[in-house]
Amino acid sequence: MSDCCLVTQASVWPAVQREANQLVEEFMLLANMSVAKIVADAFPERALLRRHPPPDERKIGDILQMAEDLVSSTGPKS
Numbered sequence: 386m387s388d389c390c391l392v393t394q395a396s397v398w399p400a401v402q403r404e405a406n407q408l409v410e411e412f413m414l415l416a417n418m419s420v421a422k423i424v425a426d427a428f429p430e431r432a433l434l435r436r437h438p439p440p441d442e443r444k445i446g447d448i449l450q451m452a453e454d455l456v457s458s459t460g461p462k463s
Contacts, residue, residue, distance in 0.1 A: 425432040 421432075421434050425434060
Protein backbone atom coordinates (compact mmCIF):
# COMPACT_ATOMS: atom_id res chain seq x y z
CA MET A 386 0.00 0.00 0.00
CA SER A 387 2.95 2.33 -0.36
CA ASP A 388 1.23 3.93 -3.38
CA CYS A 389 -1.95 4.75 -1.47
CA CYS A 390 -2.51 6.68 1.67
CA LEU A 391 -1.84 6.70 5.37
CA VAL A 392 -5.11 6.72 7.31
CA THR A 393 -5.63 7.82 10.89
CA GLN A 394 -8.79 8.82 12.73
CA ALA A 395 -7.98 12.47 12.13
CA SER A 396 -6.74 12.68 8.56
CA VAL A 397 -5.70 11.08 5.27
CA TRP A 398 -2.58 12.10 3.37
CA PRO A 399 -0.48 10.60 0.58
CA ALA A 400 2.24 8.22 1.74
CA VAL A 401 5.76 9.34 0.88
CA GLN A 402 7.93 6.62 -0.65
CA ARG A 403 11.43 7.96 -0.96
CA GLU A 404 13.85 6.60 -3.52
CA ALA A 405 16.21 5.54 -0.71
CA ASN A 406 13.43 3.46 0.87
CA GLN A 407 12.74 1.74 -2.44
CA LEU A 408 16.45 1.01 -2.92
CA VAL A 409 16.77 -0.53 0.56
CA GLU A 410 13.64 -2.61 -0.09
CA GLU A 411 15.05 -3.92 -3.38
CA PHE A 412 18.38 -4.84 -1.77
CA MET A 413 16.58 -6.65 1.06
CA LEU A 414 14.58 -8.69 -1.46
CA LEU A 415 17.72 -9.53 -3.44
CA ALA A 416 19.54 -10.54 -0.26
CA ASN A 417 16.64 -12.78 0.80
CA MET A 418 16.49 -14.44 -2.62
CA SER A 419 20.27 -14.97 -2.65
CA VAL A 420 20.25 -16.59 0.79
CA ALA A 421 17.28 -18.76 -0.17
CA LYS A 422 19.15 -20.03 -3.24
CA ILE A 423 22.25 -20.82 -1.17
CA VAL A 424 20.16 -22.68 1.43
CA ALA A 425 18.20 -24.58 -1.23
CA ASP A 426 21.40 -25.57 -3.05
CA ALA A 427 23.15 -26.65 0.16
CA PHE A 428 20.19 -28.54 1.66
CA PRO A 429 17.85 -29.48 -1.21
CA GLU A 430 16.04 -32.17 0.79
CA ARG A 431 15.62 -30.10 3.95
CA ALA A 432 15.27 -26.49 2.82
CA LEU A 433 11.87 -25.06 3.71
CA LEU A 434 11.33 -22.03 1.49
CA ARG A 435 8.21 -19.92 1.23
CA ARG A 436 6.81 -18.42 -1.94
CA HIS A 437 4.19 -15.73 -1.56
CA PRO A 438 1.08 -16.07 -3.72
CA PRO A 439 0.28 -13.24 -6.13
CA PRO A 440 -1.98 -10.47 -4.78
CA ASP A 441 -5.74 -11.08 -4.80
CA GLU A 442 -7.10 -8.70 -7.46
CA ARG A 443 -10.52 -8.51 -5.78
CA LYS A 444 -8.99 -7.48 -2.46
CA ILE A 445 -6.85 -4.85 -4.19
CA GLY A 446 -9.97 -3.48 -5.87
CA ASP A 447 -11.82 -3.44 -2.55
CA ILE A 448 -9.09 -1.49 -0.76
CA LEU A 449 -8.77 0.98 -3.63
CA GLN A 450 -12.53 1.53 -3.58
CA MET A 451 -12.47 2.02 0.19
CA ALA A 452 -9.68 4.60 -0.13
CA GLU A 453 -11.53 6.38 -2.94
CA ASP A 454 -14.74 6.48 -0.87
CA LEU A 455 -12.83 7.78 2.13
CA VAL A 456 -11.19 10.56 0.13
CA SER A 457 -14.43 11.58 -1.59
CA SER A 458 -16.37 11.61 1.71
CA THR A 459 -13.90 14.03 3.28
CA GLY A 460 -14.27 16.47 0.39
CA PRO A 461 -11.62 18.72 -1.11
CA LYS A 462 -9.22 20.41 1.27
CA SER A 463 -8.54 24.10 0.85
